Structures are given as structure tokens and as C-alpha cells.
Amino acid sequence: MVTENPFALFRSECKNVVEDAIKKVFPEIRITSLQLEKPPNPEFGQLASSLCFELAKQTGEKPFSLARRLVENVDRSKFHLIERVMPAGGGYINFYADFAKFSALTLESVRQLDADYGFVKTGKPLKIIVEHTSVNPLHPIHIGQARNPMLGDSLARILEARGHKVSRHYYIDDVGRQTAVIAYGYKKLGKPKPEGKPDHYIGRIYTVTSCLVEINRLKKELELAKQTSAVPEEIAKINRELDEWMSIAVELKERFPEIFEKLLEKIGEDEDPENEVNSLNRAYEAGEEEAKKLIREVSQFCLQGFKETLARMDVFYDSWDWESDLVWNHSVSEVLQRLKTTPYVFTLGGVLEFEAEKVVRELNLRRKLGLRENYEVPPLTLMRADGTTLYTTRDIAYTLRKFSKAEKVINVIGMEQSLAQLQLRIALYALGYEKYADNLVHFAYNLVTLPGYKMSSRRGRYITLDEAVDEAVKRAYEEVSKRSPKLPEEEKRKIAEFVGVGAVEPCGMPL
Numbered sequence: 001m002v003t004e005n006p007f008a009l010f011r012s013e014c015k016n017v018v019e020d021a022i023k024k025v026f027p028e029i030r031i032t033s034l035q036l037e038k039p040p041n042p043e044f045g046q047l048a049s050s051l052c053f054e055l056a057k058q059t060g061e062k063p064f065s066l067a068r069r070l071v072e073n074v075d076r077s078k079f080h081l082i083e084r085v086m087p088a089g090g091g092y093i094n095f096y097a098d099f100a101k102f103s104a105l106t107l108e109s110v111r112q113l114d115a116d117y118g119f120v121k122t123g124k125p126l127k128i129i130v131e132h133t134s135v136n137p138l139h140p141i142h143i144g145q146a147r148n149p150m151l152g153d154s155l156a157r158i159l160e161a162r163g164h165k166v167s168r169h170y171y172i173d174d175v176g177r178q179t180a181v182i183a184y185g186y187k188k189l190g191k192p193k194p195e196g197k198p199d200h201y202i203g204r205i206y207t208v209t210s211c212l213v214e215i216n217r218l219k220k221e222l223e224l225a226k227q228t229s230a231v232p233e234e235i236a237k238i239n240r241e242l243d244e245w246m247s248i249a250v251e252l253k254e255r256f257p258e259i260f261e262k263l264l265e266k267i268g269e270d271e272d273p274e275n276e277v278n279s280l281n282r283a284y285e286a287g288e289e290e291a292k293k294l295i296r297e298v299s300q301f302c303l304q305g306f307k308e309t310l311a312r313m314d315v316f317y318d319s320w321d322w323e324s325d326l327v328w329n330h331s332v333s334e335v336l337q338r339l340k341t342t343p344y345v346f347t348l349g350g351v352l353e354f355e356a357e358k359v360v361r362e363l364n365l366r367r368k369l370g371l372r373e374n375y376e377v378p379p380l381t382l383m384r385a386d387g388t389t390l391y392t393t394r395d396i397a398y399t400l401r402k403f404s405k406a407e408k409v410i411n412v413i414g415m416e417q418s419l420a421q422l423q424l425r426i427a428l429y430a431l432g433y434e435k436y437a438d439n440l441v442h443f444a445y446n447l448v449t450l451p452g453y454k455m456s457s458r459r460g461r462y463i464t465l466d467e468a469v470d471e472a473v474k475r476a477y478e479e480v481s482k483r484s485p486k487l488p489e490e491e492k493r494k495i496a497e498f499v500g501v502g503a504v505e506p507c508g509m510p511l
Contacts, residue, residue, distance in 0.1 A: 063091025
């Protein structure tokens with residue numbers, strides 16, 4: 001016999017022999033819960049029961065006398081991991097393990113179960129989806145996002161070790177203005193084949209395009225503000241933003257001169273780049289073929305780079321789920337239609353809003369959701385006036401899809417998404433999916449902060465996970481070469497990769 005938890009068998013054996021003794025001595029008494037605790041000193045055994053103090057209240061007999069009677073009636077033929085049972089301490093029953101048998105069971109269990117030893121299997125295996133990482137396909141994974149795959153994959157492995165059937169999902173957020181920005185810039189460059197690692201190349205295009213489009217927008221906003229005699233404070237604010245983006249442009253021109261000059265020329269040919277981006281965004285959400293082909297193409301380049309990075313960290317996925325599929329197969333529109341039939345949705349200025357707080361009040365969800373009495377959940381914007389939907393709206397449809405394949409869904413997402421995840425659960429309650437809402441878990445973590453430095457993908461200010469791993473591997477290689485200069489080159493690099501990646505992985509975990 002082998003087991004993942006020898007001590008659990010010892011505990012179970014102790015409970016069984018005492019329960020049998022109680023039935024023998026006091027057949028009329030029913031014990032609903034027998035608690036065992038760790039004694040304060042190993043001299044008193046490995047487990048102890050204070051049951052006799054409770055029995056004394058029912059029988060009128062002294063606790064120690066009860067303990068002695070029960071111990072005398074223990075069936076010692078059922079001892080396997082128990083060495084002896086003793087009355088003590090004025091009424092306690094102490095259990096002593098047979099360490100020879102216990103050690104033999106433990107060692108044999110370790111030998112046979114190997115890495116599975118110590119992982120106690122759940123009595124109720126569940127189908128669980130763990131969605132994690134889900135970095136937008138715009139730029140390489142940076143160190144601020146690196147803890148997500150580390151946390152998500154670790155969580156998935158732990159759940160699998162417990163015996164659950166776990167599926168790892170990556171949600172490809174390819175709908176929205178950001179993907180339209182990168183596709184716009186990619187098209188302006190003539191749809192070039194990426195140079196070097198594809199996600200790094202796409203990230204450069206995204207950063208430069210974002211900068212140039214933003215500068216164009218701010219210049220027009222400043223001109224309009226002056227024409228309409230806006231207040232000086234408003235003009236000053238626009239000027240500050242414009243100055244910041246102009247300084248970023250100087251920085252980007254120096255870093256990526258070829259991409260910058262070409263995009264500056266091509267974007268300058270458009271009268272309203274912002275409108276071009278918004279039109280592309282609407283076309284993609286509407287499923288127009290040209291927009292679909294363009295954005296999917298540039299997104300695939302980024303995903304290719306992601307897969308290379310994550311494979312190096314030994315992180316893989318069972319499913320890559322496109323957000324756009326939920327829009328094009330009408331899952332999102334169906335969710336919107338169903339929400340409109342509830343008393344919790346209203347239109348204001350052409351914008352569709354969801355009254356989350358009203359749901360909390362009417363369905364009495366405050367305690368279940370762990371909300372303070374004085375906290376009011378803000379409304380959720382479901383759809384803009386131009387007919388495009390927001391991320392959380394699409395996430396409702398995605399959540400329903402995930403629950404069609406799983407009993408529990410865990411979203412590994414940063415703490416900054418707590419409100420959106422709360423509104424998502426409330427929307428599920430409003431739609432009548434109480435079981436889904438109860439089994440939706442937001443596994444949150446805090447952002448990575450660097451002293452005196454704020455990362456921004458739009459501004460091109462970030463340190464990539466690839467760079468962090470490369471640097472760690474480089475330093476590990478130098479150390480291996482110094483300590484073991486005679487090792488074969490292939491062995492040095494193998495050790496350096498193992499140590500370097502291993503050094504970076506814990507950095508993704510919360511401190």
C-alpha cells in the first residue's frame with residue numbers, strides 16, 4: 001500500500017479506533033464530529049483527542065475515567081500505524097505512531113509515487129479553465145506582464161497535481177483601438193516581413209504609430225481650442241501633452257530611425273489619422289474581410305513571438321481564443337440583446353449602460369461579493385455611441401463560452417482589473433447565471449513598479465521578458481565558465497539556460 005499522505009492515514013486510523021470504542025462503551029451516544037489535534041509536546045504522542053471532556057457532560061463521569069475506559073476498549077488488532085493509545089492529562093486520549101511502520105510506508109510511497117508524493121488528490125475533480133497572460137498582440141511581453149504567465153502556469157500545475165482536469169487558455173484581445181493602431185501603421189509601412197523576433201518588430205511599429213497619431217490628434221485639438229477661445233488652462237494642458245509626445249518622438253526617431261521616418265511620411269499623407277484608425281477598428285468589429293485579413297496577420301506575428309518567449313519559460317496553452325470570433329459569431333450581440341431585456345440596462349446619449357449597483361441591491365449580492373455597505377458599484381458601459389463594444393462586454397460572452405467547457409473558471413488578471421471583473425460577475429447574476437458567477441474566480445496580483453520609471457508600451461518604454469532572460473542567461477554563463485572552465489561548451493550553455501531562466505521565473509511571483 002502507498003499513499004500521497006501517510007499522516008492522513010494515521011489520523012483516520014486514530015479516529016476509527018476511538019469511534020469503535022465509543023460505540024462499544026456508549027452505544028446510545030452518537031458522536032457527530034471527532035476532532036484530533038497536535039499535542040503541545042511529542043512526549044504526549046502525535047495526535048490527541050479532548051472528546052472525553054464533552055462526554056463527561058453527557059455521562060456525568062470524570063473525563064480521565066472516561067478516557068481510561070475508552071482506551072481499555074480500543075481494538076488493538078486494528079492498529080497498523082498506531083503503536084499505542086494512552087489516557088492522559090486529566091481526560092485526553094493520546095495517540096502514538098508506530099514510527100517503524102510509518103517510516104516504511106512513507107519511504108515506499110515516495111519511491112513508488114515519485115513526484116506525485118505529497119500531492120493529495122481531491123475527492124471531487126473539476127473541469128477548470130485557467131485563463132492567463134493574454135497580453136495584447138501589440139508588443140513583446142515585458143517584465144511588468146511576466147508575473148502573469150508565472151502565476152497562471154503555477155496555479156494550473158498545482159490544480160492538476162490535485163487531480164483536477166485543467167485547460168490553459170490564452171485570450172487574444174484583437175478587438176479595439178489598439179490593434180487598429182498597429183494594423184494602421186503596419187499597412188502604412190507596406191506590410192513588411194518582420195525583422196528579427198516578430199513581436200519586437202511589431203512593438204516598434206506600434207510605439208511609433210501611436211506616437212505620431214497622438215501628436216496629430218493633439219495638434220488638431222490645440223488648433224480647435226484656440227479657434228473656440230478655450231480657457232487658458234485647457235490650452236496649457238494640451239500643450240503639456242503635446243510637448244511630452246514630441247519629446248517621445250525625438251527619442252523614438254533616434255531608436256528606430258527607418259521605421260520612424262517612413263511612418264512620419266506615410267501617416268502625414270492622411271488628413272485625419274485618428275479617423276483612419278477608428279474606421280479600421282469599426283471595420284474589423286463588423287467583420288469586413290480586408291480589415292480581418294490585415295489585423296489577423298499582424299496579430300499572428302506578435303503571437304508567434306509570444307509563443308517563442310513563453311516556450312522558453314516552459315509555459316504552454318491548450319487553447320488560443322480570439323476575441324474577434326465572439327464578435328463575428330454574434331455571441332457578443334446575443335449577450336447585449338439579453339441584457340437589454342433586463343431592467344438593468346439604459347441608453348444615455350447613444351451609449352448603452354449597465355446599472356451594476358442596481359443588480360447588487362435588488363439581488364442582495366453585497367455580502368456574497370464582499371462589498372462594503374457604503375461602496376457603490378459604478379455603471380458599466382456596454383456599447384459606445386458608434387456601435388462598438390467594450391472589453392468587458394466581450395468578456396461576458398467569452399465567460400459564457402468558457403463555462404460551456406468548465407465547471408470553474410479562474411482569470412489570472414492584475415489588480416487594476418478588479419472593477420471590470422466585479423462588473424462581469426454582476427452581469428452574470430443579472431443574466432441568471434448564478435452558478436457561473438459563483439464559480440468565476442479573479443486571481444489578482446499587483447503591478448510591477450520600478451523606482452523612478454514608469455513602463456508604457458505606447459511610449460516604447462519597457463524592458464522585455466526576453467531581455468531579462470537573456471541577461472540572466474548571459475550572467476549565468478559567465479559564472480559557469482569561471483567555475484568550470486573545462487566543461488564542454490554545449491554543457492556550459494545548457495546549464496546557463498537552466499539557471500538563467502530559473503532565476504527570472506520567481507521574479508514573476510508576488511513578493
